[in-house]
Amino acid sequence: MDGTLIELHGGRLYDPTHGINGEVRTLYLSADGIVPPPPDAGAIAQSYDVSGCVLMAGGIDIHTHIGGGKVNLARMLLPEDHDRHPVARGVHPRMGSGHAAPSTLTVGYRYAEMGYTACFEPAMLLANARQAHLELGDTPIVDKGAYVLLGNDDLFLRLLAAKQDPAVIGDYLAWTLDAAQAMAIKVVNPGGINAFKFNQRKLDIDEENTAYGLTPRQILLALAQGIHTLGLPHPLHIHGSNLGVPGNVETTLATIAALEGLPAHITHIQFHAYGNEGDRKFSSGAARLAEAINRQPNISMDVGQVMFGQTVTESGDSMRQYAGSAYASPKKTVLMDIECDAGCGIVPFRYRDQSFVNALQWAIGLELFLLAEDPWRVFLTTDHPNGAPFTSYPHLIRLLMDRSFRNEKLASINPAAAAASILGTLTREYTLYDIAILTRAAPAKSLGLSSLGHLGVGARGDVVVYTDQPNREAMFQRPRYVFKAGELIVRDGRVIGTPTGATHVVKPDYERSIERTVNDYFARFMTVRPQNLRVSAAEIEGEGRGRLVVYSPRRSA
């Protein structure tokens, strides 16, 4: 055993991975993580009486835009966000700024202050992978990982259009994961980002990308099959077609059907759950969507809850962000076509509780949370910062756990939106156990993080101690203690330690012959050498900046 042995006694544990629901148990922590009770009590260096407290594993954010080119463009675009939200000298170990688009250092400290100890950046491009990892390397304390975007890159579309053997496509997916040091694969508006470069302004699920003659349905299926064959822990992470378009619930239902039963994760589903009924041709599709997902155990989702206030939307979906730029507030937009790989769009936005559409978006997100029957297939997100900054999570948790608080808020939003939502009729209140599933156990399971998200022996030792209080927002905002890998890093809401988190990556096997295809493509069409695009382990781990945790999945037949 290495280092100081810490005992936490008297607290109630919520550890859904092990079915522990509020039992009083003693935890032992060291630099090795969570360890069995020592044979000799004398070995315990520090003992904390945490009676009356709630203990959970460190929180895991499965979808948060915190690092990479588009995040940095958003920072650059919004000095007003930083001027209004400075992080003064002495507040954190180092200065920083920002609310919607915080600086990297500030992101790490704020997540830790809330008891989150792992964050996953969901939209890394191979072309931008080095920068994404550099930014994540400057995000202190938390573990991290990133999902690489595929499905709009010209190489993938060429392979698919040429009807390449699925094994070759699988090799290309695996090569990309390896080169980009990624943890999963995400698709954004399948084929649509690419189509926008050819001036298509919308792409329905069975509409062809004119340049390649491929539909989103074909792209989704090829990616989902490839990922399934590679045996990746996290299934295809899908940002679907028609984001934000009234009536897009049909697209989302069609997307689920297109997967033909293969595992998939539908991300920020709130933005894809809109009907087009009513006077304003905008309505909630939450009930239909939740019903469909409740019946389909292959599908998980995160919500992408909207909260009221100023934020900035950052997305790879250049096609939809261009359409959304008309609603920018303040009035400015950055849009990019990127390196025959993908694209991005940055649109600042203010969600207003008196706007019918924004208020209904808020209600739709909550409806989805409350109608989803299996908490293991729902993850708590605001799609930071697209629905709201991640710092609104404690407020969101209170909305889920406290029906009277929720109804109070419902009474304060645009009345027509409140009337158009079934939210007021939903009596469900999430329990602490449910919250521990949504924010810890379920994301860890979905990503295959064996040492995170639980409190069993062998866990990495990310433990959060909350003072139990009826106001769940206050409780989750400011934990009493946060331990990262067995080290006390936050005490009474103040960051006192800044260890470096690990970077989680997945490395499936692949046939090296795919490199010939990749090298040939890069030599003919691209502007860099693929060996130079590849992010080395040393770049992430060098100078003691980080540590890779590598998962090696086994191919299924």
Next chain:
Amino acid sequence: MLKKLAPVPSPPLTHAAVTCPFCGLLCDDLTITARGTQLTVMANGCPKASAAFKAADLPGPPLVNGQPASLEAALDAAARILQRSQQPLFAGLGTDVAGLRALLALAEPCHAIVDHLHGAAMARQVRVLQSRGLIQTTLAEVRNRADLVVLLGVDINTDFQRFAEICLTPAESLVPARLAARRVFQVGPAASKPRHAGVRVERVPCAAVDLRQTLSALRAELRGRPHRVGGRTRTGVTQLAHAIRAAQYTVIVWAPGQLAALDGDLIIASAGELIADINRERRAAGLVLGGNDGGQTALAVCTWITGYPLRLSFAGDTLDFDPLRYQTARLLGQGAVDALLWLSTFSAQPAPATPIPRIVIGNAASTLMAPNSVFLPAGTPGLDHPGQLLRTDAVVALPLRELRPTATPSAAALLLQLAQRLR
């Protein structure tokens, strides 16, 4: 009598797929031979790269007030300068990601102001971005997708010398029809006409001071209104408007560093408006050429670590971003700072002359032999030590390698040692 032995030459080492750190394009296909510490570009170097690798001598010993000193003594002297300073300026910033990280970590406890050598060009571009945003593209998109490229007052003969080869005249394209149809217009003074073989350039001649007016005329023409430049209609403008209407993907290229006239930011803003106009019906995007001397890297790293782009002050209790106030020349001229830390490992840009104490962390070309100064020799990233730089298009970052044996430390290592002394 002993026979005089001829020195045994160490065999030359050849490195392939080397990233060139000497301009914002970061070409990563150079072949470089190292004979001892002498570097020679064998393949894929532009004239600027060939000259820069050839001239990249290793710096001499540390200097204190122009006198050789041990590294320890020089670091001590540099630390004393920073300790005594009430308001230091960290400028130049010609370094890699690691150097920037170390510099920003030092800027906070030193309450420093930070600015880059190309701070003026950055401020020009950033101001437009922050006021209205921009639709942008990257090198590979231009190479493959563009059927119309408009070089807006940009001179690719003296800088970004391989831009034409990489983006304008590739042997093939993902969209062959676009390459076959590709037209290149050059709007600006005659001297900036690309001299690259194989590029047929259609010219819209105008003086640098008329660029903005020409863009306005172009926008008017595209909206079907008659235009006037200098009191008359220009056929070149009309032809370019026709070309834009016929194109599927127009790319407008400019270099903020070359738009040094007073209305540089307004030219960029007009280009942005033109791009927005075109996108209502067809596709267009801007490509920004810049980021030399680690400029794009400095801008990006400062933005992610602090939330703000460059020209930033750590002097107060909160960060203060002010591109007008925190200009190196203005701060030095006004006597607003009392110590200068100058970081320059790529170019031959000497530290500005100033009576205040100066610390130079730099390459051989920035050696400073002067009273009231400390020179700390540093390696060049990508020649003397590994590292990373960001390319001009704000997307691609590339790895730098060590090409020759040297004991010269990196700027990052020196800055970390300085920080330890100031603890």
